[in-house]
Amino acid sequence: MARVTRATGTGPGARAGSAVPWVQGLGCGAVVALATPTALLAMLLLMPALVAAVFDPSPRRRAARPVLLWGLAASVAPMAALWTDGHSIAHARALASDLPVIARCWAAQAAGWLAAELLPLLIAAGLHAGAAARAARLRAERARHATEWDLDAPPERR
Numbered sequence: 001m002a003r004v005t006r007a008t009g010t011g012p013g014a015r016a017g018s019a020v021p022w023v024q025g026l027g028c029g030a031v032v033a034l035a036t037p038t039a040l041l042a043m044l045l046l047m048p049a050l051v052a053a054v055f056d057p058s059p060r061r062r063a064a065r066p067v068l069l070w071g072l073a074a075s076v077a078p079m080a081a082l083w084t085d086g087h088s089i090a091h092a093r094a095l096a097s098d099l100p101v102i103a104r105c106w107a108a109q110a111a112g113w114l115a116a117e118l119l120p121l122l123i124a125a126g127l128h129a130g131a132a133a134r135a136a137r138l139r140a141e142r143a144r145h146a147t148e149w150d151l152d153a154p155p156e157r158r
């Protein structure tokens with residue numbers, strides 16, 4: 001017998017008959033029906049974030065979250081332009097066909113992906129370099145103390 005999760009209604013730890021997926025579907029349907037221009041433009045502007053969310057194998061979508069965050073930040077101006085200039089399908093299509101707008105949003109999402117992939121590596125390299133520098137300083141200080149106190153210096157470790 002399969003167990004049910006709270007998030008999807010189909011895994012361990014959730015109540016049977018959870019209404020969360022139904023409410024989420026209803027909300028998405030309402031947005032598409034009532035704000036079609038916004039949904040159309042958001043879908044196009046945030047397409048890389050959707051692709052990242054679908055293909056991210058990590059359990060909490062660690063790479064997809066920054067992509068979405070950076071994409072949302074870049075899509076604020078086009079969305080605001082859509083809302084202030086009439087909120088029509090024609091205006092949404094005009095913004096969607098404006099290549100600099102699309103390029104800016106997609107480039108921001110690419111930068112978010114790059115940051116999610118490279119920052120952990122850069123931080124680890126920086127921490128390793130700092131630890132190596134501190135170890136070298138401590139070895140030099142130990143050698144200085146050993147010569148100052150005329151002690152036999154312990155053998156060096158690598």
